[in-house]
Amino acid sequence: MLHTRVARTRRVALIGLAGALALSVxxxxxxxxxxxxxxxxxxxxxxxxxxxxxxxxxxxxxxxxxxxxxxxxxxxxxxxxxxxxxxxxxxxxxxxxxxxxxxxxxxxxxxxxxxxxxxxxxxxxxxxxxxxxxxxxxxxxxxxxxxxxxxxxxxxxxxxxxxxxxxxxxxxxxxxxxxxxxxxxxxxxxxxxxxxxxxxxxxxxxxxxxxxxxxxxxxxxxxxxxxxxxxxxxxxxxxxxxxxxxxxxxxxxxxxxxxxxxxxxxxxIKDENGRKQALASGDIQGFDYPAPADYQLLRGQGQNVLIRPSFNILYLGINQKGNPKLQDVKVRQALAYGINREQFVRSKLAEGSEVATQFVPKAISGYNDQLQAIPYDPERAKQLLREAGAEGLTLKFYYPTEITRPYMPNPADTFTAISEDLKAIGIKIEPIAKPWNGGYKDDVQKHGKQDLHLLGWTGDYNDAGNFVGTFFGREKPEFGFNNPELFNALSQADGTVDKAAQKTAYQQVNKQIMDYLPAIPIAYPTPxxxxxxxxxxxxxxxxxxxxxxxxxxx
Structure with a gap:
């Protein structure tokens, strides 16, 4: 999916079995x-x-x-x-x-x-x-x-x-x-x-x-x-x-x-500048995902910029079958330490966006507030690569073109920022750009041709399984790993009907995911x-x- 917000409380309630018993229209x-x-x-x-x-x-x-x-x-x-x-x-x-x-x-x-x-x-x-x-x-x-x-x-x-x-x-x-x-x-x-x-x-x-x-x-x-x-x-x-x-x-x-x-x-109107011009001229009366850098300009024109609370995640995907070195958790950790996510969020994303600590946004029941964001530490990243024997690693890094997503307003800028950080810790990047509906999704999600890729998710409904279960609930070409222990934990959380118990189960699963690190959560954007x-x-x-x-x- 799927993908958006307006003024409301930051934490939205799931309606469980008891609350669902008698809803009036x-x-x-x-x-x-x-x-x-x-x-x-x-x-x-x-x-x-x-x-x-x-x-x-x-x-x-x-x-x-x-x-x-x-x-x-x-x-x-x-x-x-x-x-x-x-x-x-x-x-x-x-x-x-x-x-x-x-x-x-x-x-x-x-x-x-x-x-x-x-x-x-x-x-x-x-x-x-x-x-x-x-x-x-x-x-x-x-x-x-x-x-x-x-x-x-x-x-x-x-x-x-x-x-x-x-x-x-x-x-x-x-x-x-x-x-x-x-x-x-x-x-x-x-x-x-x-x-x-x-x-x-x-x-x-x-x-x-x-x-x-x-x-x-x-x-x-x-x-x-x-x-x-x-x-x-x-x-x-x-x-x-x-x-x-x-x-x-x-x-x-x-x-x-x-x-x-x-x-x-x-x-x-495929071009964002074209949509912006059409709005200014009155040819259209609205469009989605304006560039954060344009908010002030749009407001100055009298347009209404409606910022949604974050209900999404941008992540750097890692395909463990793409390169055997990526099967070593130390290498995956090195990639995470090597990305300056604070700077990326400040410079590339909209007001209110935050660095992600896990693959579930704060508004979802099951978010684990004990987890801390992996800090930017390029020296630690280089050390982990040395320990894993992965210095000079070359990775095929896929990113999409001809698209704007709620979690990724400018894929090319996102790719550039992250790839430059990875180059700084000694990773050699082979960039591969493909149109979103012209090969990118198939290459990444069906065929697993990439080593690294950019993707994200906007929640379809208020449930942690819609995030982590969708990503990591079974073996997929996108991530190329088989972890029965994690799959089973996600299945058990998904089958838990009691909402308090389900919340605890997903909090534990979120820690398990971050220990295994099958991908790297980057940010909670506010489109x-x-x-x-x-x-x-x-x-x-x-x-x-x-x-x-x-x-x-x-």
Missing amino acids: TACAESQRDAGSGNTGTFIFGAAGNPKMFDPIFNDEGETFRIVRQMYDTLIQNKPGTAELEPSLAEKWEPSNEGKTWTFSLRKGVTFHDGTPFNAAAVCFNFDRWFNMKGKAAQSQMIYYGDVFEGFAKNEGDATGEPVYKDCQAKDEHTAVLNLNKAKGAFPAAFTLPSLSMSSPEALKKYNADQVTQTGDSFAYNDYANLHPTGTGPFKFEGWDQGKGEVTLVRNEGHWTKPKLEKIIFKV ALVVGPKVQGMVASPLTDERFFSVSMG
């Missing part, structure tokens, strides 16, 4: 009744890249998720501006059977954009569709489903585990019961994942939604994903002009949030969102979970 409904559709207009958002397609279950990148979130609803959602849970398609949710059964009481009177009803049968259709997905190509694209549910009815792709999902029952029209093979501590927060959005069963069947084909590293999707995405969200799909690089959505008049905008256009002076009602999210139903044009 009353407060939500009261606030939404005030959001009438009296204010109209078109909001044009400058996107950094083209969307992948529009079937949420096959998506894994932010530009697409930003659009998907406007068209689809999940059973549970995050309260705007926080990572706290609130009702969406489910007005209440209740766990039982030690967390292996979840009962959802569904919102009444909801229809999909094709006019078909949303009900318990539709919920079960979606979960059964994901579980029974056939084909290696399709399963390999269901990254978030695989991370959460761990396996399929028949594993054909990368998933090898026993599935968490068992079955779904439509108890009545407005009550869906989800049965699991085992409890998972990520629930109920994981039900907010945009990948788990509800799609129209009729549209899925009509437009061959499960058809995914692969040619080399490229994937081709179906008419549902490209032409007929059909959710229940506040905005409906009108068209995707790939030649112009524009996606157009129109208001769903029947949505319970009463969206204010008539239309949203997502306009692709921003910028909108023009006429834009009202935009609420920045710690999860990059901005939903535009509350936006209007003043």
Whole structure:
């Protein structure tokens, strides 16, 4: 994933089993009744890249998720501006059977954009569709489903585990019961994942939604994903002009949030300076991840820079299969001591960013406040390299181009800063730059061609496993190590339903990870969102979970 914040408390609460027993929609409904559709207009958002397609279950990148979130609803959602849970398609949710059964009481009177009803049968259709997905190509694209549910009815792709999902029952029209093979501590927060959005069963069947084909590293999707995405969200799909690089959505008049905008256009402007100029001229009314160095300029133009609290991590990845020397923990420690992260954070990241002490940000339950950041100590780094017999080590260092990420506003600058530090302790760097969607992610995450690489993560939901479990929960080409003890510790923490016990388990796991050091946490950045002076009602999210139903044009 995934990736964002606004003013709120620094520590956001996970809602556990006890707190999930009886959630009322009353407060939500009261606030939404005030959001009438009296204010109209078109909001044009400058996107950094083209969307992948529009079937949420096959998506894994932010530009697409930003659009998907406007068209689809999940059973549970995050309260705007926080990572706290609130009702969406489910007005209440209740766990039982030690967390292996979840009962959802569904919102009444909801229809999909094709006019078909949303009900318990539709919920079960979606979960059964994901579980029974056939084909290696399709399963390999269901990254978030695989991370959460761990396996399929028949594993054909990368998933090898026993599935968490068992079955779904439509108890009545407005009550869906989800049965699991085992409890998972990520629930109920994981039900907010945009990948788990509800799609129209009729549209899925009509437009061959499960058809995914692969040619080399490229994937081709179906008419549902490209032409007929059909959710229940506040905005409906009108068209995707790939030649112009524009996606157009129109208001769903029947949505319970009463969206204010008539239309949203997502306009692709790949160059950041181009997005900045388009905002200044009024051609667009907002874009994401402005460069920290531009905040003052943007504010001087009257633009609103909305800084999100940190809910992410930037890390230097280490592939232990890339170079045998990297299997020595002393070498990995040397790399960590050799990076001046304090200087990097001060000079390259936005106000409020901090040096990372571990792979979980402070706002997440399970953060271990006893862990200290590895200090900058180049002499110690050189000593460790000597002890490991790794002086003069040459490493292939991959970094992405043509992308801006919430945890990495400028990949080239990040690469330069870190590589210069490593050169200073005697590491020889072979730089390899590749386009984000043109080879970088595949080379790094699927093929493990690198020795070092830059990546990061913005939390999808408020759970430590969404960070450390996603990174280090099993053997992956990205990191190239096999540590059954660590894998088991992460699995046990993930299966702990009691939130206090889960917090302790993840705190222990975070120390274990930092002792083993499979990668190096660099920083907790604070990315921003910028909108023009006429834009009202935009609420920045710690999860990059901005939903535009509350936006209007003043």
